[in-house]
Amino acid sequence: MSTTASLDSFAQTLARSLAEANLAPGSAEALIPREFTPTTRLRIQFDGRDVEHGNLFRVREVKLAPFVSFEAEAGDSSGEASYMLLLIDPDAPTPDDPKFAYWRHWVLPGLKPLASAEGIVAQTKPVLTEYLAPGPKDDSKPHRYLFLLFREPHGLALTKEDVGGEEFVQRRSFDAAKFVEQHQLQLVSVNWMKGAGDGWKE
Structure with a gap:
């Protein structure tokens, strides 16, 4: 499959999954512009398993x-x-009471795809928010977790203080839309998953 065809397929599947999850472009909580179309395919893997548009x-x-x-x-x-x-996470602490949305789990700047290696990415800037693993409680419905990839403006240089603290309670109620607008970030791709506690039962 050509790169263009693969991206088109990714975009179509993404659009359907976002709509089904009430994260459709243009919706108030989606943080995704109404006219958004991905310009690259964002792949996320946990221990070799792909995040695929809302899998659990x-x-x-x-x-x-x-x-x-x-x-x-x-x-x-x-x-x-x-x-x-x-x-x-737009569903913190629970999808029924998302008073702490957005919960900021990870902010990773300075990513650059390597021309010499298909899909491989180099990290050229320090992490702005260290990775905090999603941890929904067993009695919570599954949360939606958004991976948003933005093109940075040339010369953007931020510190951890520009994003916010990394203590547990400092990560909640992150104003992602304000952050994106303030730093002129351009959305280029999205992927997302659902997360549930180890003991959650459907």
Whole structure:
């Protein structure tokens, strides 16, 4: 399958899954522009298992940070583009009472796809928010976890203080939309999963 065909298929599957999860582009909580179309395919893997548009992971499966990969956008022949990944939870502490949305789990700037290795990404800047594993309680309905990939403006240099503290309670109620607008981040891809406690029963 060609890269273009693969991206088109990814975009179609993504659009359907976001709509089914009430995360459709343009919705108030989605943080995804109405006109959004992905320009690269974002792959997320936990211990070799792919995140695939809303598939379910248990707490025990996500304790370690996932492997992130994506290819350069079409038109970035210079290889100068740099990207930032956000992992946020719109359902904290529970989907029925998301008073702490968005919960900030991970902010990873300075990602660059390597031209010499398909999909492999180099990290060129320090982590802004260290990875905190999703941990929904067993009595909570599954949470939705959004992986959002943004193109950074040239020369963007942020510190951890620009994002917020990393203590547990400092991660809650993160104003992701304000952060994205303030730093002129351009959304280029999305992936998402559901997360549930190890003891949660359907």
